Amino acid sequence: MSEPVTGVRALLRPDLQGRTPYGAPQLDVPVALNTNESSYPVPDAVVQTIVERVGEVAASLNRYPDREFTRLRTELAAYLTRTTGPVLSADQLWAGNGSNEVLSHLVQAFGGPGRTALGFTPSYSMHPIITRSLGTEWVDGLRGSADGLFDLDVDRAVEQARTTDPNLVFLTSPNNPTGTALSLDVVAAVYDAAPHAVIVVDEAYAEFARPGTPSATTLLAGRDRLVVTRTMSKAFAFAGVRLGYLAADAQLTELLRLVRLPYHLSAVTQAVALAALEHADLMLGMVEAIKTERDRLVDGALSLGLRPVPSDANFVLVGGFVDAPRTWQALLEEGVLVRDVGIPHHLRITAGTPQETDAVLAALASVGGSDREEQVR
Missing domain, CATH: 3.90.1150.10 (Aspartate Aminotransferase, domain 1)
Known part of the structure; x- marks a missing residue:
């Protein structure tokens, strides 16, 4: 028999009681x-530039940072354009304190009570944690195909998307924890099968993909419900900085301003991220x-x-x-x-x-x- 919940624990939202933190x-x-x-470690040349750029903003830390992080969005758009193919503009980019905050913004904007998110497990464990913590129902979709236990078959994914009719769908490529990349045919098919959903393709590990693996950014044109999320934590060796970002239709990124906290990206974070982007090749x-x-x-x-x-x-x-x-x-x-x-x-x-x-x-x-x-x- 379980112990009764008392004290401040009894005040916790019922749907959070009994859960363990990530x-x-x-x-x-x-x-x-x-x-x-x-x-x-971060290369010495990048460390030197970080020190210089932070020094440049240090005297103005009495003021709020650029709320729209305009220069950072411009440089992130240029980086994705150069490395993934399609030409992207600053108004198609969004960023946050790690990709988890970016994912939270998406769930805040398009999820919530009475709404549903679909993901295909095993996958990134923060997807359901973020979804549920923001009052959105999580549906545990299943992976697997004739080719492998951890693949995601197009027909199976489409069937689950149609049956669930979700408001959000999470696709992960390369997938964590399996490391498997996703065919863009799956992304396009799920997009068509879930007409009421924002389709989120989590590409946190995309820079490590083997040659010939295209980014889902190549599918963005003409798909205003498609989102591709990235991070600087992995390929940029920047886990301690906490900088995640996404690319999507400009109308969608505009809506994320409704849920972000004021001035959510500090001047220091913006300066450090810009310093790294100056040395992207390194x-x-x-x-x-x-x-x-x-x-x-x-x-x-x-x-x-x-x-x-x-x-x-x-x-x-x-x-x-x-x-x-x-x-x-x-x-x-x-x-x-x-x-x-x-x-x-x-x-x-x-x-x-x-x-x-x-x-x-x-x-x-x-x-x-x-x-x-x-x-x-």
Whole structure:
């Protein structure tokens, strides 16, 4: 019998009672590969520019920042135009303190009580958390196709979208935690199948995709309900800055002003993000090194008799463990922290430096056969 809820806990919204907050372990270990951060520090040239740009705005911090973050939107539009293909303008861009705030803005604007959001799990766990915390009903759609457990089949996705008739749909490409990229055919088909929904394609890991993987920004023209979200946390090695952004039709981004908090992007945040965009090529130079280590993780896991999922992200979902939580603990005891994402027999491992790849593969080998499935299924 559960304990009665008393005190201030009894005042909490009923739909939030009994829930646990989001969070990954932050432990002091030699090899931390559990949160998909970049293991590479911000380059010295970028650090110097950050110091200069913050110095330029420091004296004016007594004033509110540019509420419209106009220059930042302009530079983000230029970056996406250069790297993804379609020409985008500043009025098609929006930004927030991390992509989670951007996602919150979308749910605040287009979700709410009496409205529904659809996502296809396993996927990014913050999608349902943000949705439910803002009073929107979450529908747990299912992944899987004839080609793989974690793929998203067009027909299956369309059927679920039509049945649910949602107000928001979350698609993730590359998907977290599986690392699998999404065919643009799925995005276009779901868009058509859910005529009352804003379709959100979360591309947090898009810069790590293998060659030939197009961005959903190429579908934006003529689709005023389509949104593509990005972040600077991953490819730009900027997890500590908290800068996420999206591209969409200008009419849609205009509506997000109704729900954002006043002056939500500080002058310092804007200055730091602009400094990084000045050095975009240098920052993205680390991406290729990380992709190399990701592929080493795949090959190394295969050589150990495990079952890694082919990845387009900066991490690898590795299957083949008898008891994933037990293996997680065994790796931790070896000084390696990875992520147990709750998928039976699987652990997610961030791609880091060559030395970290060596360490995690050595730790996996050290764990031994008792913590792996005896037979590859």
